[in-house]
Amino acid sequence: MPAPAKEPQGGQPPASKEEARRRINRLRYWSLPFVGVFAVLNLIPNVPWPWRAGMLAVEVVFVIVYGTAAVRLLLWQRDEYWRERGRDGPQTPGTVPERRLER
Numbered sequence: 001m002p003a004p005a006k007e008p009q010g011g012q013p014p015a016s017k018e019e020a021r022r023r024i025n026r027l028r029y030w031s032l033p034f035v036g037v038f039a040v041l042n043l044i045p046n047v048p049w050p051w052r053a054g055m056l057a058v059e060v061v062f063v064i065v066y067g068t069a070a071v072r073l074l075l076w077q078r079d080e081y082w083r084e085r086g087r088d089g090p091q092t093p094g095t096v097p098e099r100r101l102e103r
Contacts, residue, residue: 015080023076027069034062 041055 015083020077020080023073027066027073030069031066034066038062 038055038059047055
């Protein structure tokens, strides 16, 4: 007998709002200090080229790490959206109801 539509089929219950808030705060906690420091460092005039290259390398690493964290957050939110609806999501065609044309 199939499970009711309101129960998640993935085996895990949907996450709470506290979990989402915790993940967003973690992203904010790590991003704001770095953005502030890099903004100040970029305002310093006449920085020698080796220092400028080092700052650029650190900024590139930060952008990659921050971008990866943001993408992971978005993918988690997408999974939670489908888990709340009791389906695995659009990537598994067996869980999405098909629209049938009636004539």
